[in-house]
Amino acid sequence: MPNQSDLIYRYDGSFDGLLCCVFESYQTKAIPIDILPSGATAPLLFAVKEVGTDPEKAKRVLDSIPEKLGRPALEFIRQAFLTCLPQKELHILLFLRLGYRYGPAVMNMLTDKVVNTLFKAVNHLTRESHLFKGFVRFSIFNNVLVAQIEPQNYVLPLLAQHFCERYPEERFLIHDKTHGMGLVYQPYQSTVIPIEELELPEADTDELAFRSLWQLFYDTIAIRERYNPACRMSHMPKRYWNNLTEFSQISYQPGQTKPIAMINRLTSQEMPPTGTNEIYKGGPA
C-alpha cells in the first residue's frame, strides 16, 4: 500500500512529464498531494520534488497502459489531460493506480470518486470541442482563414482533424486565447504552436459584406412567434458570444495596423507532419 506523502511533484507540463510522475509515484511507493506544472506556484507548506522528463520512463508507462488497462483507457487519459479540471494530473495518477489494480474494468467504475470526476471532466471537454466545431468563426484576411476562440478546455487537438478535413486546400489559423495556443494549417500540414498575442488586421469590404449578410440571415431566420431566449442561452451560453460574428459590431476602425504579414508568416512555416502524439505532447504552457 503506497504512502500518502506530503510531497508536491513538479513536472514540465507535457504528457510525457506526467507519465514520469506516475513512474516516480510507483518507484517511491508514494502518492503526492498534488502534481503541478512548472509554471504554477506551489503552496509553501509542502516540499516540492522536481520530476524530470525521461523519455524512456515515459515510454515504459505509456506502453503499459494499453496492456494493463486497454486502449480506451489510454485514449481516455489523453483526453483527461486536455481538460480544465483542477488537479487533473493528480486525478490521472489516481485513475491509473486504480487501473493497474482492476484492469480494463476501471472504465466501468463510474461510481468511484476519481473515475467519476475524470469522466465528468472528459465529458465537458468532448461536449465543448463538439460545440466549437460549430462556433468557430473564421474571418478571411488575404485568403487566410483566421479564427479566435476562448474555450475553457484545451480543445485545439480535438478540433484539428475536423478542420483539416473540412478545409484541406485552405490556409487557416485558430487561435485559442485562453491557453495561448494556435492551430495552424497549410495544405496537408498542421501543427499546434504557442501564440500569446494575435492582433487581427482590418477586414476588407468582402469580409465585411459577408459578415453583415450572415447577421442578416441570423436575424431573419428566427421566428418571432417562437421567441425563446432562455432556450438559445442553454444551447449557446453567453461565454461563447464574444467571438461569434452574429453578435459582433461590424464597423471599420480606422488607424489600425495591418499585421497580415504576421499571419502569413505563421501559416507558411515549415511544419512537421501531423501525428496524434505530436499534438498531445504539446500541452498548454
Place this chain on the structure above:
Amino acid sequence: MDVFDKLKILTDAAKYDVACTSSGVNKKAAAGGIGNAAACGICHSFSADGRCISLLKVLMTNICAYDCKYCVNRHSNDTARAAFTPRELADLTINFYRRNYIEGLFLSSGVLKNPDYTCEQMIETLRILREEYRFSGYIHAKAIPGADHALITRLGMLADRMSVNIEMPSQSSLQLLAPDKSKQAIFKPMAYIQSRIQENSHDIVQYRHAPKFVPAGQSTQMIIGATPDTDFQILNLTESLYKKYKLKRVFFSAYTPVAENHLLPALDTTPPLWREHRLYQADWLLRFYGFTAGELLDGEHQSFNPYLDPKCHWALNHPDFFPVDVNRASFHSLLRVPGIGVTSAKRIVSARRTTSLSFDGLKKLGVVLKRAQYFITCNGKTADGIKTASTWMLRTLLSEKTLKLYQFNVQSEQLSLFEHLPALPSGQEDLLACLTSPI
C-alpha cells in the same frame, strides 16, 4: 435587387420549414475540394427562438404557382418576391461555408413556372457547388412534388438528404388547404426516393465507388394545429412513415398563423408549441426507446396528456411493469423508466458490471432521480422516504408550473392521478393559451 434583399426575402420565406439538420452522413473533403460532414450533425448557431442553425436555409425562389392556404408563399399572398440565380446562391454558400458559419445548404423552393423548371434550377445550384467548387459539405434538397423522376434522381445524386413535405397529416386536410397537391403527388416521390436509396445500397455493396444516392436518407415534415387531425392520427402516420418509407426523421411544425382564412386558426392563435413538444417526445420514444404508437395513444385517448410527458403517462398507466430493479433489469426495461434516457441507461448497464448500484451511485452517474425514484429499486430497496400515494407522486412528477395549471384546470379538491389523467379538460383552447403564455 441585390443579394442582401434576396437573402432577406428568401430566408424569411424558408424559415417555417423545420426539417433542418445536418446529420446522417460522414464525409471528408476530396483532394482539391472543400467540406466535410459528421453523422452526428453540427449546430453552428442558435437563433433567437432557440432553434439550431446548421444549414443555410433558403428558398431558390418564393415565386409560387400554387395557392396552399397555410403557406406564406402562396400565389395569392401579397408579399415581396425574389429568386436567386444558381451562381449567386452557390457563391453565397461557399463564402458562408469557408467562414464556418454553416454546415451546408438547405435548399427548397416555391414552384416557379412548373415543377420541372424549379427542379432544374436547384440541380444547377447543386451542380456548381459539387462540381465546380468540389464541395463535400452537407446539402439537403427538397424534392418538388410533380417533378420528373429523372430530375429527382439527378437531385438525389447531388444532395445528401432529400425530403418531401407531407404538410397536412390527412388527405382531407390536404384537399381542403392545398388544392394543388394530392396525397399521391406527395407519396409518389417519397416512394421513388426510397426505392432508389434501396437500389443504391445494393450498388454500393457491389461497387465500392458507386455514386451515392441521398446517403443521409430522407425526411419529411408536417404542420401541427392547422387542421383538426389528432395526435393519435399524426403519431400513427409517423410510425408508418418510419416503417414503410424508412424515413430518417419526421419533423413537426407548430402552425404559425400566416394567413386569414376561415379554414385556418385565427391570426392571433399562438402556435401550439406544447403539442409539437409532446409529438417530438413521442417521436423519440418511437425511434430510440422501443415504444409503438399504439402503446402511447389509442382510439379512446387520441390526444397527449398536456400535463405529463408520454413516457410518464405510459408508466402511470402500467403500474404492473414497475418497479424495475436497476441492478437486474434489461437495457430495454430501463429505457421505459421515466427520467432514464438512453445515456443514463447505457451508463447504468456499464457501471453495474463492476459494482452494485445504490441510489447514491445513480446520482453520481448523473441519473436524474426526481421522477425515476418512483419506478425503480436498487437491490429490492426503494428510495428513502418515497411515498407512492398518488397525490404525492403527482405533485413531484409535475413541474411546479404544470402543477398549478393542473389544479387550476381540473378544479378537484383532492388531486387524483389516475382518474383525471387520461381525460383532457374540455376547454382545450384555454389550456393551450395558458401553457404557451408566461404565467
